[in-house]
Amino acid sequence: MMNKTTYVAGICLLGSMLTGCGGSNEFTPVSGMDGVDIYANACSSCHGENGSGKFGFLLKLAGSEETTDQIVGKIRNGGHIMPAFPNIDTQQAKLVADYLKSL
Numbered sequence: 001m002m003n004k005t006t007y008v009a010g011i012c013l014l015g016s017m018l019t020g021c022g023g024s025n026e027f028t029p030v031s032g033m034d035g036v037d038i039y040a041n042a043c044s045s046c047h048g049e050n051g052s053g054k055f056g057f058l059l060k061l062a063g064s065e066e067t068t069d070q071i072v073g074k075i076r077n078g079g080h081i082m083p084a085f086p087n088i089d090t091q092q093a094k095l096v097a098d099y100l101k102s103l
């Protein structure tokens, strides 16, 4: 059985292999990118294509209960492990959130 600490450390390790653990990600959308493009570039490395999750159902986003505002906040501020994306502005983050809500 994995305890919570092991689980979090494991994801963290996974995260650092992908783009770094926590902190912030420098990804900057090119103007004109829509939610799908931003997601594919900034999020799919951890959350899988089309929000389907990456490692089994881990980090699945399709069907998430989060509200648009919560998703925008997550993108802008990051999570416990997830990096923040300060260069994705609120309007762009909304496009990504709308895309995720449509899945």
Ligand code: HEC
Residues within 6 Å of the ligand: 011, 015, 018, 019, 020, 038, 039, 042, 043, 044, 045, 046, 047, 059, 060, 061, 064, 065, 066, 070, 071, 074, 075, 078, 079, 080, 081, 082, 083, 085, 088, 096
């Ligand atoms: C480096 C890996 C990584 C990247 C890149 C990443 N995430 Fe995450 N994301 C996570 C992890 C890990 C969690 C769960 C733990 C936490 O909150 O940190 C998470 C959680 C979330 C949640 C909450 C899920 C739920 O159902 O409660 C949302 C929403 C989310 N991410 C959206 C995004 C979006 C949108 C992007 C792209 C802008 C993105 N993530 C990029 C690792 C990542």
